[in-house]
Amino acid sequence: MYDTTSVIQWGVWALLLWPQHLSASTPLDCRDDQGSLSRCTSISQEKLLDRVIHHAELIYRVSEELSSLFEELFIPFPFRLQSNQAAYACITKTLPIPSSKSEIQQISDKWLLHSVLMLIQSWTEPLVYLQMTMERYDHAPDVLLNKTKWVSEKLSSLEQGVVVLIKKMLDENTLATGNSDQGVVQNDVQPEVLESVVRDYTLLICFKKDAHKMETFLKLLKCRQTDKYNCA
Numbered sequence: 001m002y003d004t005t006s007v008i009q010w011g012v013w014a015l016l017l018w019p020q021h022l023s024a025s026t027p028l029d030c031r032d033d034q035g036s037l038s039r040c041t042s043i044s045q046e047k048l049l050d051r052v053i054h055h056a057e058l059i060y061r062v063s064e065e066l067s068s069l070f071e072e073l074f075i076p077f078p079f080r081l082q083s084n085q086a087a088y089a090c091i092t093k094t095l096p097i098p099s100s101k102s103e104i105q106q107i108s109d110k111w112l113l114h115s116v117l118m119l120i121q122s123w124t125e126p127l128v129y130l131q132m133t134m135e136r137y138d139h140a141p142d143v144l145l146n147k148t149k150w151v152s153e154k155l156s157s158l159e160q161g162v163v164v165l166i167k168k169m170l171d172e173n174t175l176a177t178g179n180s181d182q183g184v185v186q187n188d189v190q191p192e193v194l195e196s197v198v199r200d201y202t203l204l205i206c207f208k209k210d211a212h213k214m215e216t217f218l219k220l221l222k223c224r225q226t227d228k229y230n231c232a
Helices: 004-024 045-074 083-087 101-106 109-134 142-170 193-226
Strands: none
Touching (some): 045 142
């Protein structure tokens, strides 16, 4: 199902690009030693929003690389999904999150932030599952495993930043969580190899789509703070 030459080529390519993501990343670790989010509360709202957006950009960029790498290594061409096909199988399709451009333009800043938070929280468990299942792949390159772990960790940091933003911008302390209980993680059931690979591939494609939504919503929020009447 995979091609050794492709593994080597992708490994070299990814190793060359990987340090750029790490060096370009702005720290967004809000939790202190006691577990509170005090490290971000002292940052101005404007700077925190910029950091959160930068974090979301990196997560989306790496999610693109991750899904492309997985596709190249493990997915035969006939099984490759178009983005519109994957959308029907996404675990977040039932969340009350706007999808069309007109809907996004009409929602409030509050709902933009809560939509981002719902998406983040809905992907926490599936990304942990992906880390576990990819470790069972034969000859999976380290870069594939490292990218999956990196995205999972950075998504947790992004959640912390968004939580603090909600407190700063909306003066809210209680937060509604997204529903991540979509039956993705079933450790007691070992699916057939092809079924498992296709399921993991669909998860990666869906996460890439939702990562792009997070980035888009946060950039729209930033635009509204600076140029309210000219945000497209």
